[in-house]
Amino acid sequence: MELKVNLGPRSYPIVLDSGIAGGLSSRLKKMFPKSKFGLVTNTTIRNLYQKQIEKWKKELGLTIHVMPDGERYKTIATWSRIFDTLLKAKFERSGVIIALGGGVVGDVAGFAAATMLRGVAYVQVPTTLLAMVDSSIGGKTGVDHACGKNLIGAFHQPSLVCIDTAFLDTLTEREFLAGCAELFKYAFIGGRDMFDFVSVNKGVLIKGRSQVLLEGMRRSIEIKAGIVGLDERETGGKRMLLNFGHTFAHALEKYFSFKKLLHGEALWWGMACACALGKILKTIPASDTAAYDTLLRAMPRPKLPSIPSDCDLYSAMFFDKKVSGGKINFVVPAKPGTSVVKSGVPGETVKNVLTKVLGKSE
Ligand SMILES: NC(=O)c1ccc[n+]([C@@H]2O[C@H](COP(=O)([O-])OP(=O)(O)OC[C@H]3O[C@@H](n4cnc5c(N)ncnc54)[C@H](O)[C@@H]3O)[C@@H](O)[C@H]2O)c1
Incomplete structure (x- = not known):
């Protein structure tokens, strides 16, 4: 196709x-x-x-x-x-x-x-x-x-x-699952249809090559292509949504020296942190928090090499390209299939999220 x-x-x-x-x-x-x-x-x-x-x-x-x-x-x-x-x-x-x-x-x-x-x-x-x-x-x-x-x-x-x-x-199973994290990401930003598709097919999607996976890939690619077509250079805010989970993920990758954690594995943790932040900031409707948890838990939880320091991770986030005017822009989930950008989140809130989500990661 x-x-x-x-x-x-x-x-x-x-x-x-x-x-x-x-x-x-x-x-x-x-x-x-x-x-x-x-x-x-x-x-x-x-x-x-x-x-x-x-x-x-x-x-x-x-x-x-x-x-x-x-x-x-x-x-x-x-x-x-x-x-x-x-x-x-x-x-x-x-x-x-x-x-x-x-x-x-x-x-x-x-x-x-x-x-x-x-x-x-x-x-x-x-x-x-x-x-x-x-x-x-x-x-x-x-x-x-x-x-x-x-x-x-x-x-x-x-x-x-x-x-x-x-x-x-x-591809090794570990690398395949890391790629699944990026596919699952589209469930958070690609609209209700994609959210429902991934929610229904999550068990099959993580199993490997299948017609369902091909369909999931087609949908993901269409979502990405559509967003790029609207905001090629990330100036209009739309493309920033593609970074869902990535502010946390990039900090984790840097923390582990780009060696011990795959990008997709870091993204899984990044998405878990983004969901936790969304709950605290109340961007996720209370009735939908369980659906987000179920979606992420469908993928095996990647093992972190050690429990990272929340202060070091928070500092690393300031080197992210999504920082503007010294403020970090976080992409957090809202209602299923949509996410929103939040800036000016207090450092203590972010560090609490990091401790809560990553503190139990080993
Ligand atoms: N440009 C963008 O828009 C964008 C978006 C997301 C991620 N990225 C970047 O992508 C990178 C991560 O990509 P990745 O997960 O593909 O990692 P990767 O390129 O390191 O590939 C993962 C591993 O799989 C091996 N591999 C590749 N194809 C294989 C195959 N068919 N069979 C067996 N082994 C194979 C590679 O040699 C490597 O060891 C990061 O640097 C990230 O920043 C870029």
């Missing part, structure tokens, strides 16, 4: 199905008949999908850059090495970068595309559930900084997103 991000001249298709990666070359040759192609991936995916990569290499004459695997390599150093490989291969402005991987590869390769020769085209071929339903869509590219996540980056929309669900078959 084909979906679309509507952004006028920067609009692009999202193709979603099983087994479509094999046909990518012919589509790309039609889209970019005279271009050189570069492919960025990581060691894990290169090892798993060597045959497919070799086939694309033959068909497209690819230059391949393989980066190390892991969030800790989502850095300026890795970004710079992509330039070394592609520029030495005489990459030109008409060149196209293919990002084959999860959110880390997609973000770094996208940032390389945004900045190389003042901007070249790129194509997202996401291989994790998280990247399929979220990070490959919307044009947020970037790398982490010691001060926090994604603090260096650019908005740069891909020309195509090719989502082949067959890649999910090699």
